[in-house]
Amino acid sequence: MTTATLVAHRASEEYDENERLRRRATARRRWGLGFSYLALILVTILMVFPLLVILLVSFTPNAVTQTWPPKFIPSAFTLENYQSLFQRLPVGREMLNTIVFAGCVTIFSVFFDALAAYGLSRVDFKGRGILLGVLIATMMIPAMALLIPIYKLLANMGLVNSYLGIIIPRLADVGGIFLLRQFFISIPKDLDNAARIDGAGEFRIFLQIILPNSVPAILTVGMFNFMGNWNDLLWPLIMTSKPETRTITAGLAMLTGHGSSVTPYGVVMAGALISALPLIIVFFFVQKRFVEGIAMTGMK
Template sequence: MSAATGPARTGARGSTREDRAGRRADRSARRRTIGTAFVYTTLVVIAVVYIYPFLVQVATSFKSEAEAVGSPLSLVPGTWTTAAYQELFLRSDFPVWFRNSVVITILVTVGRVFINSLAGYALARLSFRGRGVVFALLVAVMAVPGVVLLIPKFLVLNQLGIYNTFLALIVPLMADAAGIFIMKNFFESIPRSVEEAARIDGAGPFRTYWWIVLPMATPALVTLVILSFQGSWNELSHFIVAAQDPALSPLTKGVAQLASGGLGQGSQFPLKLGAAALMTIPVAVLFFVFQRRIMNVTTGAVKE
């Protein structure tokens, strides 16, 4: 009898241990499911909080003036109308503002990408006296609030004789400390053996930078393009001190005047929000097109 009951007890104990392990696995799976559901719920709530004002902005731009004042938070206009957009394009300076912003943003973005990458490569790879001091000054400039530099900018532009011109709007924005810092750090992550091989083949510093290193910095360049485009497209304070001619006003300055009521009477909510909605489209399109290219990796490196 004892010999017969021994294996049965052992089997029962083994079955009990398996049951306990199974229950622990079930509880762990339930906790993971609850945690995942909580995370996604939180993300959805945050997304709604951020997206809802933009949806209100777009919906209000298609409302009439009376409806925009009466039900400002409604997401579905009672009567759809494009009167605000017709007013913007046919009876305002919005096309001029848009053209100016496109010209300024393209030139500034191209200039920033070239100058910042060139300066970043020099600080990362070239040995020259005072390189450490230059980098320290670069970091110090990043710590200075931009508003502190507005009056010096005005004085310099006025002294150079380019105040109230396109040059004043474009040239001071064609380099920034943050962009140089980004490119310097990325260039330092590229193996030096790549450049050494190029020098053995007779390439000089600029040729090595332009043909060898720069194509390998595509992720950093894409990031710099997005930041430069967004920064110059949304810039306002510099444009205020650089020019006063209405014909030189970019979108930010024109929309700011529109929002302050300087271009008409009444609330003009559909007109103001329609202009703001149109202003966000280029930056959003650029970001969604290039977002997959933003990564902190180095491609094309040779084996050591």
């Protein structure tokens, strides 16, 4: 065998080996993508399934919801549950109360959290680390342990059954402060220094430099606040006993307390669906920024 033939033979063997490795890598990549898509499909089904059950049960006659085994696809659909819901509860008023409660808490909490985060991340002062440590330590206190003291304080101030009573204790959140602080740290301080050279004060730097560059993080904190307060049951249930100030979640809890031993699951699911629709709509419009804020927060 000549040298040229030997070289050609070796080159052919190397080509065959590289081609075999390439096909194996392609197969592994395809299998990996297949498993990834399968996992995503399963997770999506798990996430959508409860909403689908709520939707179906809300249109199912209440007598059918009491049968066993349960029927996920009823043979008949009805609007009686929605009619009964609006007869039993002032849904419009309670939805308005929930919007006022969750909306005001979100707006003021995001603003105050951002102010505190700005001071803890951009302003150098003595004891800043100690103050941050104390704030984080307060997150270890169970919220249940604070309910009675806060309620007694607000009751002595005459704020029970009022918007101020349910809004004031939620005007700041340590979790939001910490999350925004981590995001503010990633913003170059050269922007602050350049603004100070131009004569800008701290509040102007906060409004015109920090906030515009922190929209994803602010939307993320706002979304967490809005969802958490919209779905909150215990605090509005404690602080409100009148329909004029009761939120939709507290109102739905009242449906099981009318002296009947049978829970009207269809009515409850109808109320839950109506309650969830605003959250779904809000998330649909801010989902891109929401995911971006989650991904970018704490990168540094």
